[in-house]
Amino acid sequence: MARSKNRKPAEVSSGSMADIAFLLLIFFLVTTTIANDKGILISLPPKPDPNEPPPVVEKNDKNIYAILANSQDKLLVESEPYEGTMEELTEDIKKFVLNFGKPGEEGVAVYNSLPSSLKSYINSNGRNPESSDDPIEAVVSFKANRGTTYELYISVLDAVYKAYDEIYAERAGLTVEEWLTLDKSKDAQKEIYAQAREGIGRNISIAEPN
Amino acid sequence: MSKFKKSSSTSNDIPTAALPDIIFMLLFFFMVTTVMRETDILVKQQLPRATQLTKIERKSLVSYIYIGEPKNPNLYGTEPRIQTNDVFIEPTDIIQFVNQEKDKLSEVERDQITMSLKGDIEIKMGIVSDVQQQLREANARKVLYSSIKRLDD
Numbered sequence: 312m313a314r315s316k317n318r319k320p321a322e323v324s325s326g327s328m329a330d331i332a333f334l335l336l337i338f339f340l341v342t343t344t345i346a347n348d349k350g351i352l353i354s355l356p357p358k359p360d361p362n363e364p365p366p367v368v369e370k371n372d373k374n375i376y377a378i379l380a381n382s383q384d385k386l387l388v389e390s391e392p393y394e395g396t397m398e399e400l401t402e403d404i405k406k407f408v409l410n411f412g413k414p415g416e417e418g419v420a421v422y423n424s425l426p427s428s429l430k431s432y433i434n435s436n437g438r439n440p441e442s443s444d445d446p447i448e449a450v451v452s453f454k455a456n457r458g459t460t461y462e463l464y465i466s467v468l469d470a471v472y473k474a475y476d477e478i479y480a481e482r483a484g485l486t487v488e489e490w491l492t493l494d495k496s497k498d499a500q501k502e503i504y505a506q507a508r509e510g511i512g513r514n515i516s517i518a519e520p521n
Numbered sequence: 522m523s524k525f526k527k528s529s530s531t532s533n534d535i536p537t538a539a540l541p542d543i544i545f546m547l548l549f550f551f552m553v554t555t556v557m558r559e560t561d562i563l564v565k566q567q568l569p570r571a572t573q574l575t576k577i578e579r580k581s582l583v584s585y586i587y588i589g590e591p592k593n594p595n596l597y598g599t600e601p602r603i604q605t606n607d608v609f610i611e612p613t614d615i616i617q618f619v620n621q622e623k624d625k626l627s628e629v630e631r632d633q634i635t636m637s638l639k640g641d642i643e644i645k646m647g648i649v650s651d652v653q654q655q656l657r658e659a660n661a662r663k664v665l666y667s668s669i670k671r672l673d674d
Contacts, residue, residue, distance in 0.1 A: 328540075328541035329537070329540040329541045329544050331541075332541050332544035332545050332548055333544055335548050336544060336547055336548045336551065339548065339551045339552055339555065340551060348576065348577040348580060348583060348637065348665070348667070349574040349575070349576050349577070349667070349668065349669075349670065350571070350574060350575065350637065350638075350665040350666045350667040350668045351571055351573065351574065351575065351665070351666045351668060352575040352635075352663065352664070352665050352666075353663075353664050353665075353666070354662055354663060354664075355653055355656060355657050355662040355663075355664055356657065356662070357657070357660075357662065358657045358658055358660065382645075455646045455650075456646065457645060457646055457647030457650065458645050458646070458647065459645065459646045460642065460643065460644070460645060460646070461569060461640045461641070461642060461643070461644045461645065461646060461649055462569050462642035462643070464646055464649070465569040465570075465571055465642075465666055465668060466569070466570075466571070468571075468666070469571040469572055469573055469668075472573035473572055473573050476573050491573065491574070491575075495578075496578065519650060519654075520646045520647065520650045
Protein backbone atom coordinates (compact mmCIF):
# COMPACT_ATOMS: atom_id res chain seq x y z
CA MET A 312 0.00 0.00 0.00
CA ALA A 313 2.61 2.48 1.11
CA ARG A 314 4.74 1.69 -1.88
CA SER A 315 2.06 2.53 -4.42
CA LYS A 316 1.40 5.86 -2.72
CA ASN A 317 5.02 6.83 -2.93
CA ARG A 318 5.18 6.16 -6.61
CA LYS A 319 2.56 8.77 -7.46
CA PRO A 320 4.27 12.10 -8.16
CA ALA A 321 3.24 14.90 -5.80
CA GLU A 322 1.50 17.47 -8.01
CA VAL A 323 -0.59 20.52 -7.34
CA SER A 324 -3.51 20.48 -9.70
CA SER A 325 -3.38 23.54 -11.90
CA GLY A 326 -6.62 22.95 -13.70
CA SER A 327 -8.52 25.58 -11.76
CA MET A 328 -5.81 28.16 -12.37
CA ALA A 329 -7.48 29.06 -15.68
CA ASP A 330 -10.79 29.59 -13.88
CA ILE A 331 -9.22 31.97 -11.40
CA ALA A 332 -7.56 33.90 -14.20
CA PHE A 333 -10.87 34.02 -16.06
CA LEU A 334 -12.56 35.47 -13.02
CA LEU A 335 -9.94 38.21 -12.80
CA LEU A 336 -10.21 38.84 -16.52
CA ILE A 337 -13.98 39.26 -16.34
CA PHE A 338 -13.62 41.54 -13.33
CA PHE A 339 -11.32 43.85 -15.27
CA LEU A 340 -13.50 43.74 -18.35
CA VAL A 341 -16.49 44.88 -16.33
CA THR A 342 -14.91 47.50 -14.12
CA THR A 343 -12.94 49.35 -16.77
CA THR A 344 -14.11 51.59 -19.54
CA ILE A 345 -12.22 52.30 -22.69
CA ALA A 346 -12.06 56.08 -22.62
CA ASN A 347 -13.40 57.75 -25.72
CA ASP A 348 -11.68 61.07 -26.01
CA LYS A 349 -13.17 62.15 -29.26
CA GLY A 350 -15.06 65.26 -30.06
CA ILE A 351 -15.14 68.60 -31.79
CA LEU A 352 -12.16 70.71 -30.85
CA ILE A 353 -12.57 74.47 -30.73
CA SER A 354 -10.39 77.31 -29.55
CA LEU A 355 -11.99 79.97 -27.41
CA PRO A 356 -10.99 83.59 -28.01
CA PRO A 357 -8.67 85.14 -25.42
CA LYS A 358 -10.35 86.95 -22.59
CA PRO A 359 -11.26 90.53 -23.41
CA ASP A 360 -8.85 93.20 -22.26
CA PRO A 361 -10.79 95.73 -20.13
CA ASN A 362 -8.50 98.57 -21.22
CA GLU A 363 -9.03 97.95 -24.89
CA PRO A 364 -12.37 98.04 -26.63
CA PRO A 365 -13.05 95.00 -28.81
CA PRO A 366 -11.73 95.52 -32.33
CA VAL A 367 -14.31 96.63 -34.82
CA VAL A 368 -14.52 94.11 -37.61
CA GLU A 369 -15.14 95.66 -40.95
CA LYS A 370 -16.33 93.00 -43.24
CA ASN A 371 -18.60 93.10 -46.14
CA ASP A 372 -21.92 91.46 -45.31
CA LYS A 373 -21.64 89.21 -48.31
CA ASN A 374 -18.51 87.65 -46.81
CA ILE A 375 -20.35 86.57 -43.68
CA TYR A 376 -22.52 83.50 -43.62
CA ALA A 377 -24.71 84.09 -40.60
CA ILE A 378 -26.39 81.25 -38.76
CA LEU A 379 -28.62 82.06 -35.83
CA ALA A 380 -30.32 79.60 -33.53
CA ASN A 381 -33.16 80.55 -31.21
CA SER A 382 -34.46 79.01 -28.02
CA GLN A 383 -37.01 76.91 -29.94
CA ASP A 384 -34.15 75.24 -31.84
CA LYS A 385 -35.15 76.98 -35.06
CA LEU A 386 -32.43 78.21 -37.37
CA LEU A 387 -32.15 81.50 -39.17
CA VAL A 388 -29.64 81.20 -41.98
CA GLU A 389 -28.71 84.32 -43.95
CA SER A 390 -31.74 86.15 -42.48
CA GLU A 391 -34.18 83.50 -43.64
CA PRO A 392 -35.84 80.75 -41.61
CA TYR A 393 -34.13 77.49 -42.37
CA GLU A 394 -36.02 74.24 -42.64
CA GLY A 395 -33.56 72.01 -44.47
CA THR A 396 -31.41 69.19 -43.14
CA MET A 397 -27.89 69.49 -41.79
CA GLU A 398 -26.54 67.89 -44.98
CA GLU A 399 -28.08 70.71 -47.03
CA LEU A 400 -26.58 73.24 -44.63
CA THR A 401 -23.17 71.66 -45.15
CA GLU A 402 -23.62 71.90 -48.91
CA ASP A 403 -24.70 75.56 -48.67
CA ILE A 404 -21.67 76.46 -46.57
CA LYS A 405 -19.41 74.67 -49.02
CA LYS A 406 -20.88 76.70 -51.87
CA PHE A 407 -20.49 79.87 -49.85
CA VAL A 408 -16.83 79.28 -49.00
CA LEU A 409 -15.91 78.18 -52.50
CA ASN A 410 -17.73 81.00 -54.23
CA PHE A 411 -14.80 83.12 -55.48
CA GLY A 412 -17.18 85.95 -56.42
CA LYS A 413 -14.52 88.62 -56.57
CA PRO A 414 -11.23 87.02 -55.47
CA GLY A 415 -8.36 89.22 -54.37
CA GLU A 416 -4.77 88.52 -55.38
CA GLU A 417 -4.33 85.81 -52.78
CA GLY A 418 -7.76 84.46 -53.63
CA VAL A 419 -6.69 83.97 -57.24
CA ALA A 420 -3.57 82.15 -56.06
CA VAL A 421 -5.69 79.85 -53.90
CA TYR A 422 -8.04 79.23 -56.81
CA ASN A 423 -5.15 78.30 -59.08
CA SER A 424 -3.81 75.82 -56.54
CA LEU A 425 -7.08 73.89 -56.37
CA PRO A 426 -7.47 70.56 -58.20
CA SER A 427 -9.60 70.59 -61.33
CA SER A 428 -12.49 68.79 -59.64
CA LEU A 429 -12.91 71.67 -57.20
CA LYS A 430 -12.47 74.25 -59.96
CA SER A 431 -15.30 72.76 -61.95
CA TYR A 432 -17.38 72.62 -58.76
CA ILE A 433 -16.78 76.34 -58.25
CA ASN A 434 -17.60 77.25 -61.83
CA SER A 435 -20.73 75.10 -61.91
CA ASN A 436 -22.07 77.15 -59.00
CA GLY A 437 -21.82 80.28 -61.08
CA ARG A 438 -19.61 82.42 -58.81
CA ASN A 439 -22.39 84.50 -57.37
CA PRO A 440 -21.22 88.14 -56.95
CA GLU A 441 -23.64 88.50 -54.04
CA SER A 442 -21.85 85.75 -52.08
CA SER A 443 -18.32 85.55 -50.64
CA ASP A 444 -15.33 87.07 -52.46
CA ASP A 445 -12.87 84.27 -51.73
CA PRO A 446 -12.17 81.69 -48.98
CA ILE A 447 -9.72 84.04 -47.25
CA GLU A 448 -12.46 86.58 -46.70
CA ALA A 449 -15.32 84.19 -46.07
CA VAL A 450 -16.43 83.79 -42.47
CA VAL A 451 -19.09 81.51 -41.09
CA SER A 452 -20.72 83.10 -38.09
CA PHE A 453 -22.78 81.07 -35.68
CA LYS A 454 -24.74 82.51 -32.82
CA ALA A 455 -26.89 80.51 -30.46
CA ASN A 456 -29.38 81.56 -27.85
CA ARG A 457 -29.03 80.64 -24.17
CA GLY A 458 -32.08 78.46 -24.63
CA THR A 459 -30.76 76.55 -27.63
CA THR A 460 -30.13 72.90 -26.84
CA TYR A 461 -26.59 71.65 -26.77
CA GLU A 462 -27.56 68.92 -29.22
CA LEU A 463 -28.54 71.42 -31.93
CA TYR A 464 -25.46 73.52 -31.24
CA ILE A 465 -23.22 70.49 -31.77
CA SER A 466 -25.00 69.38 -34.92
CA VAL A 467 -24.71 72.86 -36.51
CA LEU A 468 -21.06 73.10 -35.51
CA ASP A 469 -20.56 69.63 -36.94
CA ALA A 470 -22.21 70.68 -40.21
CA VAL A 471 -19.88 73.70 -40.51
CA TYR A 472 -16.81 71.60 -39.74
CA LYS A 473 -17.96 69.02 -42.23
CA ALA A 474 -18.19 71.61 -45.01
CA TYR A 475 -14.59 72.67 -44.43
CA ASP A 476 -13.35 69.10 -43.99
CA GLU A 477 -14.95 68.08 -47.28
CA ILE A 478 -13.16 70.94 -49.03
CA TYR A 479 -9.82 70.02 -47.45
CA ALA A 480 -10.23 66.35 -48.22
CA GLU A 481 -11.11 67.06 -51.83
CA ARG A 482 -8.16 69.39 -52.15
CA ALA A 483 -5.76 66.83 -50.72
CA GLY A 484 -7.27 64.07 -52.88
CA LEU A 485 -8.39 62.02 -49.90
CA THR A 486 -11.72 60.83 -48.62
CA VAL A 487 -13.13 62.69 -45.63
CA GLU A 488 -12.42 59.65 -43.44
CA GLU A 489 -8.79 59.59 -44.49
CA TRP A 490 -8.54 63.30 -43.96
CA LEU A 491 -9.83 63.05 -40.39
CA THR A 492 -7.40 60.31 -39.48
CA LEU A 493 -4.31 62.17 -40.68
CA ASP A 494 -1.64 61.91 -38.02
CA LYS A 495 -0.21 65.37 -37.50
CA SER A 496 2.79 64.04 -35.58
CA LYS A 497 4.20 62.57 -38.80
CA ASP A 498 5.93 65.09 -41.05
CA ALA A 499 4.67 63.78 -44.39
CA GLN A 500 1.06 63.75 -43.24
CA LYS A 501 1.42 67.11 -41.57
CA GLU A 502 2.55 68.57 -44.87
CA ILE A 503 -0.56 67.26 -46.65
CA TYR A 504 -2.61 68.78 -43.85
CA ALA A 505 -0.92 72.18 -44.10
CA GLN A 506 -1.14 72.23 -47.89
CA ALA A 507 -4.84 71.47 -47.93
CA ARG A 508 -5.57 74.19 -45.42
CA GLU A 509 -3.39 76.82 -47.05
CA GLY A 510 -5.45 79.89 -47.90
CA ILE A 511 -8.73 78.27 -46.84
CA GLY A 512 -8.64 78.83 -43.11
CA ARG A 513 -11.46 77.51 -41.03
CA ASN A 514 -12.94 80.95 -40.33
CA ILE A 515 -15.71 80.15 -37.92
CA SER A 516 -16.90 82.80 -35.56
CA ILE A 517 -18.88 81.49 -32.63
CA ALA A 518 -20.62 84.35 -30.94
CA GLU A 519 -21.52 84.38 -27.29
CA PRO A 520 -25.14 83.30 -26.81
CA ASN A 521 -27.54 86.02 -25.80
CA MET B 522 2.93 -4.93 -34.40
CA SER B 523 4.00 -4.38 -30.85
CA LYS B 524 4.99 -0.88 -31.83
CA PHE B 525 1.44 0.08 -32.78
CA LYS B 526 0.06 -1.45 -29.66
CA LYS B 527 2.30 0.70 -27.56
CA SER B 528 1.22 3.98 -29.16
CA SER B 529 -2.48 3.21 -28.81
CA SER B 530 -2.08 2.75 -25.11
CA THR B 531 -0.84 6.33 -24.51
CA SER B 532 -3.42 8.80 -23.28
CA ASN B 533 -4.49 11.39 -25.84
CA ASP B 534 -5.56 14.23 -23.55
CA ILE B 535 -4.89 17.76 -24.75
CA PRO B 536 -2.47 19.34 -22.33
CA THR B 537 -4.18 22.24 -20.58
CA ALA B 538 -1.23 23.35 -18.52
CA ALA B 539 -0.59 26.31 -20.83
CA LEU B 540 -4.18 27.56 -20.61
CA PRO B 541 -3.67 29.70 -17.49
CA ASP B 542 -0.72 31.37 -19.15
CA ILE B 543 -2.82 32.30 -22.15
CA ILE B 544 -5.58 33.64 -19.94
CA PHE B 545 -3.07 35.59 -17.87
CA MET B 546 -1.73 37.13 -21.06
CA LEU B 547 -5.23 38.28 -21.97
CA LEU B 548 -5.70 39.55 -18.43
CA PHE B 549 -2.54 41.63 -18.55
CA PHE B 550 -3.51 42.99 -21.95
CA PHE B 551 -6.81 44.27 -20.58
CA MET B 552 -5.21 45.57 -17.41
CA VAL B 553 -2.72 47.59 -19.39
CA THR B 554 -5.00 48.92 -22.12
CA THR B 555 -7.96 49.97 -20.02
CA VAL B 556 -8.21 52.91 -17.72
CA MET B 557 -9.98 52.69 -14.40
CA ARG B 558 -12.91 55.03 -14.14
CA GLU B 559 -11.72 57.61 -11.66
CA THR B 560 -14.82 59.55 -10.89
CA ASP B 561 -18.40 58.66 -10.20
CA ILE B 562 -20.43 60.56 -12.72
CA LEU B 563 -23.37 62.12 -10.93
CA VAL B 564 -25.05 63.62 -13.97
CA LYS B 565 -26.86 62.17 -16.95
CA GLN B 566 -24.46 61.62 -19.78
CA GLN B 567 -25.93 61.11 -23.16
CA LEU B 568 -23.31 62.63 -25.40
CA PRO B 569 -24.28 64.32 -28.66
CA ARG B 570 -23.47 62.65 -31.94
CA ALA B 571 -21.27 64.22 -34.58
CA THR B 572 -19.27 63.20 -37.60
CA GLN B 573 -16.18 65.42 -37.72
CA LEU B 574 -14.39 64.17 -34.64
CA THR B 575 -10.87 64.95 -33.59
CA LYS B 576 -8.95 62.54 -31.46
CA ILE B 577 -7.00 63.81 -28.49
CA GLU B 578 -3.39 62.79 -28.84
CA ARG B 579 -2.20 63.30 -25.30
CA LYS B 580 -4.50 62.22 -22.55
CA SER B 581 -2.44 63.77 -19.79
CA LEU B 582 -3.41 67.22 -21.06
CA VAL B 583 -7.13 66.58 -20.82
CA SER B 584 -9.38 67.52 -17.92
CA TYR B 585 -13.05 66.70 -17.83
CA ILE B 586 -16.06 68.83 -17.05
CA TYR B 587 -19.37 67.00 -16.90
CA ILE B 588 -22.58 68.92 -17.43
CA GLY B 589 -26.04 67.47 -17.21
CA GLU B 590 -29.13 66.86 -15.18
CA PRO B 591 -28.30 65.18 -11.85
CA LYS B 592 -29.02 61.46 -11.79
CA ASN B 593 -30.43 61.79 -8.30
CA PRO B 594 -33.08 64.52 -8.54
CA ASN B 595 -34.23 64.09 -4.92
CA LEU B 596 -30.86 65.20 -3.69
CA TYR B 597 -29.68 67.67 -6.30
CA GLY B 598 -32.78 68.87 -8.14
CA THR B 599 -33.49 68.72 -11.84
CA GLU B 600 -31.56 71.74 -13.09
CA PRO B 601 -28.42 70.85 -15.09
CA ARG B 602 -25.31 71.02 -12.93
CA ILE B 603 -21.58 71.13 -13.54
CA GLN B 604 -19.46 68.33 -12.15
CA THR B 605 -15.70 68.16 -11.89
CA ASN B 606 -13.90 65.29 -10.21
CA ASP B 607 -16.46 64.06 -7.69
CA VAL B 608 -18.35 67.20 -6.80
CA PHE B 609 -20.86 69.62 -8.22
CA ILE B 610 -19.48 73.11 -8.63
CA GLU B 611 -20.77 76.53 -9.58
CA PRO B 612 -19.54 78.16 -12.82
CA THR B 613 -17.44 80.61 -10.80
CA ASP B 614 -15.45 77.73 -9.28
CA ILE B 615 -14.19 76.67 -12.68
CA ILE B 616 -11.21 79.02 -12.61
CA GLN B 617 -10.02 77.34 -9.44
CA PHE B 618 -10.55 73.90 -10.95
CA VAL B 619 -8.58 74.84 -14.07
CA ASN B 620 -5.74 76.17 -11.94
CA GLN B 621 -5.66 72.95 -9.96
CA GLU B 622 -5.50 70.95 -13.16
CA LYS B 623 -2.81 73.20 -14.58
CA ASP B 624 -0.71 72.69 -11.45
CA LYS B 625 -0.58 69.00 -12.23
CA LEU B 626 1.12 69.69 -15.56
CA SER B 627 4.66 70.83 -16.15
CA GLU B 628 5.25 74.48 -16.88
CA VAL B 629 5.64 74.14 -20.63
CA GLU B 630 2.45 72.16 -21.05
CA ARG B 631 0.15 74.45 -19.13
CA ASP B 632 -0.96 76.41 -22.15
CA GLN B 633 -1.89 73.25 -23.99
CA ILE B 634 -4.41 72.05 -21.45
CA THR B 635 -7.58 70.83 -23.13
CA MET B 636 -10.89 70.89 -21.36
CA SER B 637 -13.15 68.08 -22.44
CA LEU B 638 -16.73 69.21 -22.07
CA LYS B 639 -18.95 66.21 -21.57
CA GLY B 640 -22.37 67.69 -22.00
CA ASP B 641 -25.65 65.85 -22.00
CA ILE B 642 -27.70 66.46 -25.14
CA GLU B 643 -30.57 67.94 -23.15
CA ILE B 644 -28.68 70.84 -21.58
CA LYS B 645 -29.13 74.36 -22.86
CA MET B 646 -26.42 76.59 -24.28
CA GLY B 647 -26.74 79.02 -21.36
CA ILE B 648 -24.82 76.84 -18.94
CA VAL B 649 -22.30 75.84 -21.61
CA SER B 650 -21.71 79.51 -22.35
CA ASP B 651 -21.21 80.29 -18.65
CA VAL B 652 -18.59 77.55 -18.46
CA GLN B 653 -16.86 78.84 -21.58
CA GLN B 654 -16.72 82.38 -20.20
CA GLN B 655 -15.00 81.05 -17.10
CA LEU B 656 -12.59 78.99 -19.19
CA ARG B 657 -11.67 82.13 -21.09
CA GLU B 658 -11.03 83.87 -17.78
CA ALA B 659 -8.88 80.96 -16.66
CA ASN B 660 -7.01 80.97 -19.97
CA ALA B 661 -7.84 77.37 -20.82
CA ARG B 662 -8.93 78.03 -24.34
CA LYS B 663 -8.83 74.62 -25.95
CA VAL B 664 -12.22 73.03 -25.56
CA LEU B 665 -13.30 69.64 -26.81
CA TYR B 666 -17.02 69.04 -27.13
CA SER B 667 -16.94 65.36 -26.36
CA SER B 668 -19.19 63.48 -28.77
CA ILE B 669 -19.83 60.06 -30.18
CA LYS B 670 -19.34 59.08 -33.80
CA ARG B 671 -22.57 59.19 -35.75
CA LEU B 672 -22.89 56.07 -37.84
CA ASP B 673 -25.79 56.78 -40.16
CA ASP B 674 -23.72 58.19 -43.01
